[in-house]
Amino acid sequence: MEYQSGFHSSMKYDFGAQISPGVWKIVLKHDRTEFLAHDITETMVGKSPIPGDEAPADPALLLNAGGNSVLNPLLNILNHENLVGLVEIISTQASSAGGSPKTKHYAVWDYCDAGVLGNWFQPEPYQNKRTKEFDDKEWDPVPETETLDEHMDDQARKDRLENIMESIRDLEDRGGNPQKLEELYSLFQQEQEEEFTNVKKGDRYLPESFCWHVLISVLKALSWLHDGSKNMREDEDGVITIAHDRDWEPILHRNITPSNIFFAHPKRDEWYGRCKLGNYSRLVISNNHPGNFDEDENIGEGKKLVRNHSKALAPPRGTKFQPLKELIGLDADYGHSYPQKVKQPYTILSEWRAFGEIMQAMMMTPSSDNHLNTVRHDTVERNLGGLDYSSLLKNIVLYLMTFNPDEKDQEGKFAFSAEEREAVTTDLLAKAINDFLAWRKSDHPEAKKWIIVEQEYQRENQEDEEVNVAESYAQNQVQDVLNKQDKLFEEVEEPPAKRVK
Known part of the structure; x- marks a missing residue:
């Protein structure tokens, strides 16, 4: 038995180079x-007990199950x-020279021909252009009024911060001396303040317009x-709102990395082509449902529709399967810890944090071969505080890294309502789009000149419509x-009417 797919549809393609x-x-x-x-x-093709015969593998059975096929x-x-x-x-059908034809099955994917975001995260290669010998006059002695710490390079200072943090974690795990912990916290804060003074105002890496482009695209x-959110609408005040599907089962990508954010080349006058998230090798459908509305619960004034507090859980990135009961127990232990721990269940906020790291990396000049690891060494406030990007953009990234929908106040009540926790990614996207539109109205030179891809697609559709109307x-x-010609021919060919006597 062979897997039956769209054999006829392959005739509409020309095969080119094997890349x-x-x-x-x-x-x-x-x-x-x-x-x-x-x-x-x-x-698609599994092993058959009959030599030379083909049997459909499990994926083929799923994709070719008639009315129950998962393909559509x-x-x-x-x-x-x-x-x-x-x-x-x-x-x-393909065959080698002299061989019998064999059926080949292909998955056809979008082609993003402009590479991946990870290509931008490599440090500048070091080039030694010196042509003369060193001499002692080039080295300034350390002034007696300054300490050696003030002459440490950036990497050494980051290593020092990391060592202090390791000592803090170790002491906390062992339930160590509170006074010693306080000293370490004070030392860590002092080191951070000294490092912050070394950040030059005006430092930036990738253009802000490009950062907005990636931010909006990946959040969409x-x-x-x-949340199953697609439809956006603009109210009379110009505010964008987005509707989500209340019966949607959250899907977790679990592999948000710079190498999985793809780009297409611009097709017209837009600055940047389409940005797309890809690679679904770790994707998980959570089967989580936020629950039904409860019309009997009273919150504040009157009755409000409230959902339960469940959330989408998936195994950690390196684990293919884990029982839900285990995931619930581990989630109770870890919560929304950051950085992500090895055994920590993967959640929607895990996706946020992973993307937030990438956004920071886009704004910070790479200084090592592992740029994301450098980002994780510090807080988002310190990573972005002195960089020359708008506060609108930096605050969205800050929100990505710090928001916790399960946050509670001192009385143990949820800080956010059930509605505010129901579709958090959709709400963040709406906020990002509205902040982006505000930035577009600013005096930033990129904001005024940037031609976005949606503008060009709208122009293309309008031009296509004009062509269709003209045709x-x-x-x-x-x-x-032709109708007039037919009418003339009919009149010529029609015999004269007989006269009535």
Whole structure:
């Protein structure tokens, strides 16, 4: 038995170059749009007890289960402008010289031809351009009024901060002397203050417009995965709101890294092409549902619709499966700890923190081969405090790194209402878009000149509509001429009427 997919649909593509083992560039014949075809034959075809015969593997059975096939729901889930989309699955016949033809199965994906964000996180290569010898006059002695610590380089200071933090964690774990802990905290704060004075006002890395582009794009992808949110609307005051699907089961990506944020080249006059989140090898559908409304619970004035306090949980990134009961117990122990611990369950806020680190890395000049690790060495306040980016952008990143929907006040009550905890990623996206629109109205030179991809798509759609109207008008004109010609021919061919005597 063979896996039956869209064999006929493969005829609409031309196969091009193989860009990596098992991955081919293909193009649509009618408009030359490029895609990637990933050979999934080994995944789809299992071993058969009959030699030389093919049997469908489990994924093939799932994707070819007639009315219960998961292919269409899968295509719908990945059909988002900011996700690397799965277009379809096709089959072709291929044969080597002298061999019999064999069926090959391919997953067709969006082609992001401009690389990944991780390419930007490499430090500048060191180039020694010195052409003369050293001499002692070039080295200034350390003044007697200054200490050696004041001449430590940035990396040594970061190492010192890390060592202090390790001592603090170790002392806390052992329940050590409170006075010693206080001394370590004081020393850590002092070191941070000294390091902060070394940050030059005006320092920045990637352009702010590019940071906004990635921020909005990835948050759109995450709000769709987490909350099923797609539709945006603008109220009469110009404020953007976004509706989410109340019956959506949150999907956790679990692999938000710079190498999984892809870009396409600009197609028209926009500064940056589409930004898409990809690589779904660790994706988990949580099966979590926030619960039904409770119309009997009273909060403040009158009755309000309230949901329960459950949340989406998934195994840590390195674990494929873990019983829900274990995850609930571990989540009670770890909560929303940061940085993410090895055994800590993965949650929506884990996605936020991972993306927040990436946003910080985009704003800080790389100083080591592991740029994200450098980001984790310090707080978001200290990483971004002295950098030359708008407070609107920095505050969104701060929110990504510090928001806790389960935060409670001193009386043990939730600081945020049930509605505020229901679709937190969608709410953050709406806030980010509104802050972005406010930034666009500012005097920032990039804000005024930046041509965004949505503008160009709108222009393209408008131009296509104008072309369609013009073509329709031309066709109507031609049809009118043909109708007039037909009428003339009918009059010529019609015999004269007989006279009545």
